[in-house]
Each structure stands twice: as C-alpha cells, then as structure tokens.
Amino acid sequence: AQTVTQSQPEMSVQEAETVTLSCTYDTSESDYYLFWYKQPPSRQMILVIRQEAYKQQNATENRFSVNFQKAAKSFSLKISDSQLGDAAMYFCAYRSVYNTDKLIFGTGTRLQVFP
Amino acid sequence: DAGVIQSPRHEVTEMGQEVTLRCKPISGHNSLFWYRQTMMRGLELLIYFNNNVPIDDSGMPEDRFSAKMPNASFSTLKIQPSEPRDSAVYFCASSPPTSGKSSYNEQFFGPGTRLTVL
Numbered sequence: 104a105q106t107v108t109q110s111q112p113e114m115s116v117q118e119a120e121t122v123t124l125s126c127t128y129d130t131s132e133s134d135y136y137l138f139w140y141k142q143p144p145s146r147q148m149i150l151v152i153r154q155e156a157y158k159q160q161n162a163t164e165n166r167f168s169v170n171f172q173k174a175a176k177s178f179s180l181k182i183s184d185s186q187l188g189d190a191a192m193y194f195c196a197y198r199s200v201y202n203t204d205k206l207i208f209g210t211g212t213r214l215q216v217f218p
Numbered sequence: 219d220a221g222v223i224q225s226p227r228h229e230v231t232e233m234g235q236e237v238t239l240r241c242k243p244i245s246g247h248n249s250l251f252w253y254r255q256t257m258m259r260g261l262e263l264l265i266y267f268n269n270n271v272p273i274d275d276s277g278m279p280e281d282r283f284s285a286k287m288p289n290a291s292f293s294t295l296k297i298q299p300s301e302p303r304d305s306a307v308y309f310c311a312s313s314p315p316t317s318g319k320s321s322y323n324e325q326f327f328g329p330g331t332r333l334t335v336l
Contacts, residue, residue: 136323138324140327145329146307146329146330146332147327147329147330148309148311148327149327150324150325150326153324194261198323204249204251204266204268204273204313204323204325205263205266205274206251206263206325208260208261209260210260211260211261
C-alpha cells in the first residue's frame with residue numbers, strides 16, 4: 104500500500120522569504136500523480152500544484168514550485184516570496200494511475216507566515 | 219461554476235441521533251468522494267462513487283455509516299446512531315471523467331461540514 108509522509112508538523116517563514124515543505128512517499132508503482140493541497144482557516148481544500156511521475160520537469164505555478172525526485176520518492180514544495188495569505192495547512196497527496204481514483208494524503212504541515 | 223456544494227456547513231447533534239450530510243458535485247463530474255478530517259487521523263477517505271456506483275467503501279468506519287448516490291447530482295452520508303467520536307469535518311469532493319493517461323482527475327473539494335456530536 105502507498106503511504107505519504109510529511110515530517111514537518113509546523114513551519115514558519117517571514118514575508119517575502121522562501122520556504123520549502125517536505126513530502127516523501129512510498130510506492131511500488133512506476134506511474135502516479137502527486138499533489139499539494141492548501142487548507143486555509145476557511146477549511147476549503149485548494150489544489151496548489153500537481154506533478155505527473157513520468158514527467159521529469161518540475162511543475163511550477165507562479166510562486167509555487169516542486170522539487171520532484173522520483174528515485175528518492177521525494178516531492179517537496181517551494182513557496183517563493185511568501186505572503187501572509189500563504190499561511191495554511193499544506194497537504195501532500197498521492198494518486199495511482201491504476202484502477203483507482205483514491206487520493207492518499209499526508210498528515211499535513213502548518214505554515215505560519217510572519218510580517 | 220458553483221463548485222461542490224455541501225450542507226449543512228455546521229451540525230451539532232446529540233449522541234444517538236441520526237445525522238445526514240449532503241453533497242452536490244460539480245455538474246459533469248462522475249466521481250464523488252467522502253472524506254473525514256480529524257486532528258488525530260488527518261484526512262481519511264471514507265467512500266467513493268464512480269457513475270453513482272460505490273467503488274471503494276473500505277474506509278467506512280462501521281455499520282453506523284452509510285452513503286448513497288441516487289443520481290449524478292446528489293449524495294448523502296448518514297450516521298445512525300451518531301457518537302461523540304464521529305465529531306469531525308466531513309468533506310465531499312468530485313472529479314471529472316478520465317480522459318486518458320495524462321488526465322489528473324483533479325478532485326475539487328466542497329467547503330466541508332463540521333459535525334459536533336455531544
């Protein structure tokens with residue numbers, strides 16, 4: 104069975120600085136999808152960025168980028184030029200491409216942004 | 219686009235009462251997911267449907283929980299009888315049909331229902 108691990112329960116960053124959130128996963132599959140979701144205090148789950156395992160190029164969405172290391176089974180999220188609105192819980196998630204639409208979530212990292 | 223709609227947003231009930239949570243997926247989406255979020259266990263998938271058919275209900279905690287999807291635009295999650303340990307935020311999510319290997323089948327989440335069982 105696949106598992107997703109986020110080893111940082113909490114992180115903090117100052118406004119305008121850069122922060123990296125860690126995520127590792129375990130799978131025997133060769134193809135899959137990886138996601139980062141943001142959950143602000145409003146509770147709404149918002150997709151931040153996604154990556155297909157067969158693509159070597161790291162995904163980028165404006166200030167958000169990932170460092171996808173397939174061999175190491177690592178999928179970290181980098182937030183550049185942090186803003187107060189980035190403060191939230193961030194969840195890493197895995198989805199197989201085979202036979203299932205299930206998302207497997209990590210336990211989350213709470214990000215605080217200080218002015 | 220209205221997004222995934224859940225009702226109620228908040229529910230407070232007493233132990234032993236029946237609770238029904240409702241979800242309307244995004245129009246055109248054919249997969250629907252029910253998740254539970256607690257501090258202790260994080261986000262757990264309870265059940266998901268594809269084309270209104272339950273595909274995987276292995277996450278449903280026990281017989282007190284049941285879910286239905288009578289049509290493509292409506293699903294319910296029912297807890298009967300409710301217990302204090304059922305207190306959590308329950309999310310519904312939907313995703314569009316698969317369109318090839320490169321389809322992410324991104325899941326779009328509703329705002330959640332915060333359930334408190336006293």
